[in-house]
Amino acid sequence: MAAEYPLDTDALLTHMERVENGVSVSWQDNRGEAHQETFEWILVATGRKPNLDRLGLENTSLTLNPDGTTPFDLDTLQCGNSAIFLAGDANHYLPVLHEAADEGVTAGTNAALYPQIKPGLRRAPMSVIFSDPQIALAGKRWQDLPAGSFVTGRVSFENQGRSRVMLKNKGMLHLYADKASGRFLGVEMIGPATEHLAHLLAWAYQQEMTVNQMLEMPFYHPVIEEGLRTALRDAAAQLK
Ligand SMILES: Cc1cc2nc3c(=O)[nH]c(=O)nc-3n(C[C@H](O)[C@H](O)[C@H](O)COP(=O)(O)OP(=O)(O)OC[C@H]3O[C@@H](n4cnc5c(N)ncnc54)[C@H](O)[C@@H]3O)c2cc1C
Structure with missing residues (x-):
C-alpha cells in the first residue's frame, strides 16, 4: 500500500485547522520528523459510538458509564x-x-x-477489511494470546505461485497454534483473497481443528490456499 501512496500507520497529529484554501495539518511521522501540509479536504475515519444517548437510560436503575x-x-x-x-x-x-x-x-x-x-x-470471531490487498483476521489475534504458549506459522505471498500468476503477490499470513495441543488458534493476514481464507480458517477454528488435522485436508493446485498450507507446515514443524 505504501508503494502506491504515502502511508504512515504511526503518525502523531500535532495540529489541524481550517484555512482559506483547505485544511492545514501538522504531524510527526513514524521517524519523528515534523511535517506541515495543506490539503483541500480531510476524510477522518475515527470510528463510531453507540447511539444510546436519547433512549433515557438514565431514568432506569442501570449503572451508566461516563460515556x-x-x-x-x-x-x-x-x-x-x-x-x-x-x-x-x-x-x-x-x-x-x-x-x-x-x-x-x-x-x-x-x-x-x-x-x-x-x-x-x-461464532468464531472473524473480521475482513475490503482494502486491496485485503486484511482479515479469524479466531484469536496475536495480542490476545499468552506469550510463549503458541507457535506462529508464516507465509509470504511474494513468492506464492497463484498469487504471482494473478500479479497479486503482496502480503503475508501469520497463523497461531497452541504448543500443548497443536490446536489452531487464529490467523492475521494481509494479501490476496483473504476474505475467503478467513472463512475457511474461522470454520477450522470453530471446529477446534489441530494444525495436523488441517494438513490432512485437500489442497488443490494452483490456488492461494497452497500458501496457507505452507504456513500450516511451518507451524507443524515448530510443534514437533
Ligand atoms: C460505513 C460502514 C461500513 C460498514 N461495513 C461493514 C462491513 O463491510 N461488514 C460488516 O459486517 N459490517 C459493516 N458495517 C457495520 C454494520 O453495518 C453494523 O454492524 C450493523 O448494521 C449493525 O446492525 P444493528 O442492527 O445493530 O444497527 P443498525 O443497522 O444501525 O440499525 C439500528 C436501527 O435503529 C434505528 N434507531 C436508532 N435509534 C432509534 C430509536 N431511538 N428508535 C427507533 N429506531 C432507532 C436506526 O435508524 C437504525 O435503522 C459497516 C458500518 C458502516 C457505518
Missing part, C-alpha cells in the same frame, strides 16, 4: 439484572453485521423469555 454506555453480559446481552438487553452496534462489542444479527436473536429471545435467560450463539 453513556452500560455494562452488559457478553453471552446473554443482559444489562445487570434488568430486563434490558443490548444487541448489535448499540453494545459496541463486535460492530459487524453478522454479529449484530446473532445478537438480535439472543437479545430478542432473552427479552421474550425473561427471567429465563440463556447464553446465545457465539
Whole structure:
C-alpha cells in the first residue's frame, strides 16, 4: 500500500485547522520528523459510538458509564439484572453485521423469555477489511494470546505461485497454534483473497481443528490456499 501512496500507520497529529484554501495539518511521522501540509479536504475515519444517548437510560436503575454506555453480559446481552438487553452496534462489542444479527436473536429471545435467560450463539470471531490487498483476521489475534504458549506459522505471498500468476503477490499470513495441543488458534493476514481464507480458517477454528488435522485436508493446485498450507507446515514443524 505504501508503494502506491504515502502511508504512515504511526503518525502523531500535532495540529489541524481550517484555512482559506483547505485544511492545514501538522504531524510527526513514524521517524519523528515534523511535517506541515495543506490539503483541500480531510476524510477522518475515527470510528463510531453507540447511539444510546436519547433512549433515557438514565431514568432506569442501570449503572451508566461516563460515556453513556452500560455494562452488559457478553453471552446473554443482559444489562445487570434488568430486563434490558443490548444487541448489535448499540453494545459496541463486535460492530459487524453478522454479529449484530446473532445478537438480535439472543437479545430478542432473552427479552421474550425473561427471567429465563440463556447464553446465545457465539461464532468464531472473524473480521475482513475490503482494502486491496485485503486484511482479515479469524479466531484469536496475536495480542490476545499468552506469550510463549503458541507457535506462529508464516507465509509470504511474494513468492506464492497463484498469487504471482494473478500479479497479486503482496502480503503475508501469520497463523497461531497452541504448543500443548497443536490446536489452531487464529490467523492475521494481509494479501490476496483473504476474505475467503478467513472463512475457511474461522470454520477450522470453530471446529477446534489441530494444525495436523488441517494438513490432512485437500489442497488443490494452483490456488492461494497452497500458501496457507505452507504456513500450516511451518507451524507443524515448530510443534514437533
Ligand atoms: C460505513 C460502514 C461500513 C460498514 N461495513 C461493514 C462491513 O463491510 N461488514 C460488516 O459486517 N459490517 C459493516 N458495517 C457495520 C454494520 O453495518 C453494523 O454492524 C450493523 O448494521 C449493525 O446492525 P444493528 O442492527 O445493530 O444497527 P443498525 O443497522 O444501525 O440499525 C439500528 C436501527 O435503529 C434505528 N434507531 C436508532 N435509534 C432509534 C430509536 N431511538 N428508535 C427507533 N429506531 C432507532 C436506526 O435508524 C437504525 O435503522 C459497516 C458500518 C458502516 C457505518
